[in-house]
Amino acid sequence: xxxxxxTLDKPIYTISAAAKLLNISVHTLRMYEREGLIVPxxxxxxxxxxSQGDIDRINCIRNEINESKISINGIKTIYxxxxxxxxxxxxxxxxxxxxxxxxSNLPCWTYNHNQNICGTKTCRDCxxxxxxxxxxxxxxxxxxxxR
DNA sequence: ATTCTCACA
DNA sequence: TGTGAGGA
Numbered sequence: 001x002x003x004x005x006x007t008l009d010k011p012i013y014t015i016s017a018a019a020k021l022l023n024i025s026v027h028t029l030r031m032y033e034r035e036g037l038i039v040p041x042x043x044x045x046x047x048x049x050x051s052q053g054d055i056d057r058i059n060c061i062r063n064e065i066n067e068s069k070i071s072i073n074g075i076k077t078i079y080x081x082x083x084x085x086x087x088x089x090x091x092x093x094x095x096x097x098x099x100x101x102x103x104s105n106l107p108c109w110t111y112n113h114n115q116n117i118c119g120t121k122t123c124r125d126c127x128x129x130x131x132x133x134x135x136x137x138x139x140x141x142x143x144x145x146x147r
Numbered sequence: 148a149t150t151c152t153c154a155c156a
Numbered sequence: 157t158g159t160g161a162g163g164a
Contacts, residue, residue: 014149015151025157025158027158028157030151045150047151151162153160153161155160
């Protein structure tokens with residue numbers, strides 16, 4: 001049995017719970033968010049909630065920082081290479097007026113793509129964000145582009 | 148008790 | 157990345 005996307009996307013962990021699971025500080029968790037590496041759920045009170053997918057994604061980030069010695073800027077650059085326009089099948093017109101498509105070194109989910117296929121939905125609801133919570137998915141994607 | 152934002156000896 | 161103030 002493989003976990004469904006909905007299972008991975010349930011907002012269940014408070015920031016303190018997530019921090020304990022990951023063995024990092026809540027401060028670091030907020031920093032990753034400021035840097036655009038993660039997009040946690042937000043309650044009306046602005047309180048953050050994290051899903052299991054978020055935990056997986058942050059574990060991936062921690063590995064890149066600790067083992068591969070990749071900086072946060074490096075990770076942002078890697079994420080910026082995810083061809084979201086291809087994954088969500090943006091039209092040519094949409095690409096033309098998309099700031100992300102036209103050169104960006106930041107993750108696509110740091111943008112509000114209101115003028116294209118993304119519409120007003122949040123990046124959390126986008127497969128580009130949810131599908132690449134795992135290191136292997138990012139790796140496979142990059143491999144598929146390279147060949 | 149927790150979390151949030153902002154600032155910084 | 158850490159710590160503390162000030163408010164909710």
